[in-house]
Amino acid sequence: MIYVASPFAVILFIVFVIAVLGISKFFAKQTTDAKGYFAAGGTIHWGVNGIAFAGDYLSAASFLGICGMIATVGYDGFLYSIGYLAGWVVALFVVAEPLKRMGKYTFADALDSKFNSKGIQLMAAISTLVVSMCYLIPQMVGAGALVTPLLGLPHYVGVIIVGSIVMFIVATAGMASTTYVQFIKGGLLIVFSTILVFMLLNKGIDVTPSKNYHKFISIEATVKDKAVVSINDKSYKISVQKSISGIELVKLEKDGIFTWWKVQKEKDKSVLTEALSTTVNPEGKKLYNGAKQDAKKFYSVGHMTSINKNGKSVQKTGKVGPFEFISIIENSVVTLFKKVKFKDGKNSITVWYQKPTSGKTVMRPGLKFKVDAGSTFMSKLNFVSLMLALFFGTSALPHVLIRYYTVPSPSDARKSTIVAIAAIGFFYILTLFMGLGAMTSGVLDVESSNMAAPLLAKYFGTALFAIISAIAFATVLGTVSGLIVAASGAVVHDIMVNYMSIKLSDKGMVRAGKIAAIVVGVVAIILGIMFKGMNVSFLVGWAFAVAAAANFPAIFMLLFWKKTTAAGITTSIFVGMTSALAIILISPSMIERYGYAATSAPLGLNNPGIISIPLSFITLVLVSLMTQPKAVEVKQ
Amino acid sequence: MDHGPAVQCGKDNASEYKSKLGLIFFVIYLAIYTGFVVINTMKPKLMEIKMFLGLNLAVVYGFGLIILAIVLGLFYNALCSSAEKRMNKEEDGVKE
Structure with missing residues (x-):
């Protein structure tokens, strides 16, 4: 499809970028120590943090991917919304408060709080980097895809623009600027999506969507x-x-x-x-x-x-x-x-x-997921596996977990999670209306379902299209910033300071964090260009699966099983992460990408959660039982 | 390297209670979510059944899971806040 760049969209985009850079510069003056850089000083109000959670979590996959999927396969796309939201329940009831109580800057701190183990520090950091990269690539790919219709620029320019702005946001003020960029973006996304749905309901449904709609003969x-x-x-x-x-x-x-x-x-x-x-x-x-x-x-x-x-x-x-x-x-x-x-x-x-x-x-499952006509045992298992990964993945995503360290107390962590659930839940309900609206309003580009929501906005005028497109772009900025802070924290705090025992002053940590953010940003730009055209939702599914298998069993068992040992946690992260990645690499989808028939895949499973999550739990239990300290009472 | 929290939190006498409560709420939600996944997997046609307001089971259950998460969250917070007030009120200098 041909997209014509809208001058209003370009102006809005520039205004937004200037505002974001201004926020970053403002907070840069206040960010002088590691606590300020990695955890925004731990002083963010729970209400702001809750909306920032929404801004962090509602990525391109949520806004562009889910709306596009609902627009093309109906209810099956909405199943992603339900799974993504349900994962927050795990975060609230199981993870929020204990993690805040035990950690400092990264989730590795919480895992390692009882043990001071080099193994945990290294494995948790590697897992953070792997999950962040799996999540970063689709965001960068999405940025490139979005900038093309919005500004009329090639894909790689879009990736470089996003990468550069995000590096500036993170390298100037770290988590403080990232928090407020996410807060503004989360708020705008929810407000304007509500306006879009209101306009859609006001318009109603018409067999002829518009005067210009092509009459198929x-x-x-x-x-x-x-x-x-x-x-x-x-x-x-x-x-x-x-x-x-x-x-x-x-x-x-x-x-x-x-x-x-x-x-x-x-x-x-x-x-x-x-x-x-x-x-x-x-x-x-x-x-x-x-x-x-x-x-x-x-x-x-x-x-x-x-x-x-x-x-x-x-x-x-x-x-x-x-x-x-x-x-x-x-x-x-x-x-x-x-x-x-x-x-x-x-x-x-x-x-x-x-x-x-x-x-x-x-309006029922079956158009995308093979659970009904033509289904097999493996196709049903694939569906269950995906829903499992979505449920347990959210509370194990590093960029979500680090947001617990930005609030003053465990109860603030809890309250901010409830605000996040309300905001994200409300937005996910809106996705069903936006998706169905795009499905029936004659706006879909059959070549790219990702543009469904912005194109639905275009139906109601160029102004709304420009605003929604600019917000979609901001969506990418907010999520990528959070991911780069998480990756930067893993490199500096977990690997350099904790694992390698490099002595850094507070200012030295901030400097190293900024350098790490720039390096991660450059890597993300390169990967974003290399992976052009790859399915955004597919890659995000990887991130959830790896996070759920590598991190969730470790977090859960540390909190609820007294016999958990450092060796058990280290091994379970390794087994969960590698088994999830291995299953993905030999999955039918990947085998097809290598140029072979999907049926030649050794395992007919695209979503690894159903195997790798239990495997990680079992590993943790077995290794912990084998490595119990002798004659020493385990302190809880 | 210090592994302590970014902000020092005081002793919380309610933490064990909140932890158990969280686990109970988690199990309740997990059971309802499991029911949703099982119906979608084993009997997807059941999701066509009309419930109320002209909506089918798929939409009612899906919206229900989202709304239930919010309601359970608010209920959980109310119970936790009340427990924090009750169990920590005699502690000096306690910050929740």
């Missing part, structure tokens, strides 16, 4: 033995027919332009329904619906096939309430666009064909 056809032999529109000529995974597709030619159509039955007759397609020739030139990109033949999509309101078929609903909005979609039929890829001669073809889908199916 159908042509009656004569079909014999699955082959299309003639069509009722003489201006088109039949060129080729392909059968792809049970889908019959026909290529038609009109005025030298080739387009793809899907054969389907409508009542008693066969028809060809118009599809979207891209054609890439061996030289790499790409055609959109058979024409060059600037011919604008590649349309935004997403509409209702039919609307059922109160048992009556209507063309549009008018203003609706929030529950009524969902209920109408449940009772109606939505036209989704399904993707197939194949070769036509030497050309690579991607077709998005219309698939009218019952609202009942859209």
Whole structure:
């Protein structure tokens, strides 16, 4: 799709960047010691910290990824929202207060508070770096993808801009500036998402989403033995027919332009329904619906096939309430666009064909996760594994955990977590409306679902689009800042000072922290450019899985099992982290990326949680039992 | 290197009570979340059942889990705050 940079969006973006840099410079003067740099002095008010939690946690994957997923696969995308939020319950009831009580700057402090073990210090730091990197890459990739439509700049420029701003934020005032950037961003995200949903409900649902929406046509056809032999529109000529995974597709030619159509039955007759397609020739030139990109033949999509309101078929609903909005979609039929890829001669073809889908199916699990028709034991296990990782991953994410050290007391840590749950929970409810709104408002770019929420905002005017896009950009800045502070703390505090016993003064630690932040930032920029095009949600799923397997068993058992030993914690972090990474690297998704068939993967599991989390727990228990101190009473 | 907290916290007599309470709340939520995952995995069609306000079980259960997290959080905080006041009031210089 072609995106035209909006001048208002550019101005807003520049204003936002100047404001962020101003905040960072202001706090830089107050940040002179390690406590100020790594933990914002431990003086942040719990209310501010709670919203900053939301700003930290609601990353590009939450805002762009989930809305896009709901817009394309319905309720299955919302399952991510539920899993991400449920994880906060673990953080509140199990982790918040004890972690605040035991730690100083990093979660390794808390794990190591009883033992003073070099093994724990090193493994916890490595785990922090691995999880932070898994989380950083998709944020940087997302930044590049966002800056292209927003400012009309290439992907790599977007990554460099984000990386540079974040390095400035973190290198000037560390956690203090990061906290306020996250607080502002979290607040803006929730307020403007609420406004967007309010406007959506006020508009209601319409079979024709807008005046400019492309009218997809159908042509009656004569079909014999699955082959299309003639069509009722003489201006088109039949060129080729392909059968792809049970889908019959026909290529038609009109005025030298080739387009793809899907054969389907409508009542008693066969028809060809118009599809979207891209054609890439061996030289790499790409055609959109058979024409060059600037011919604008590649349309935004997403509409209702039919609307059922109160048992009556209507063309549009008018203003609706929030529950009524969902209920109408449940009772109606939505036209989704399904993707197939194949070769036509030497050309690579991607077709998005219309698939009218019952609202009942859209609003229950099964379109993305194979838990219903066509499911297998492994596909169900994959789903359970993902939900497990989301539940236990949140409370083990290093950039979330370090925020507990920015408030004055354990009770403030608890209260700020409740504010975070309320703010994040409310936002995740909004994602269902934004996603379904994008699904039915004719704004979707079939090539990139990540732009669903900003494009829905564009439906209501350029101003809202510019604001939402600038906030989406800020979303990346807030999360990346938190991740870089976490990684910087792991390098300086856990590895250099604790593990390597390098003696650093307070100011020396701050200086080393700033240098580490710049190094991590540069690495993140390089990886963000290298991983261009990689699925954002996929990588975030890795981060959750690794965090849940490596860190959660150690935190949980340290708090609730008196026989836990340093060796048990060290080994469980190692086993949890390596087993999760190993399963990911041999997963069907990765095997496909290596260029082999997904079915050749040794283990049909894409989400490692179901194996690596119990494995990490078992390791901790066994090793702890084998390394119990003899004749020494274990102090709790 | 000092591993103590960034801000020194006073003795908290309620910490053991809060820890047990947290564990109970965690188990309650885990059971309800497990039920949600089990239905989605084993009987996804059950999620189509209409509940109220025209919403199906999938939406009601999903929204319910989010709202339950907030409600349990507030309830937990009220119990913890009350325990902190009750158990720490006779301690001198105690900061929660």
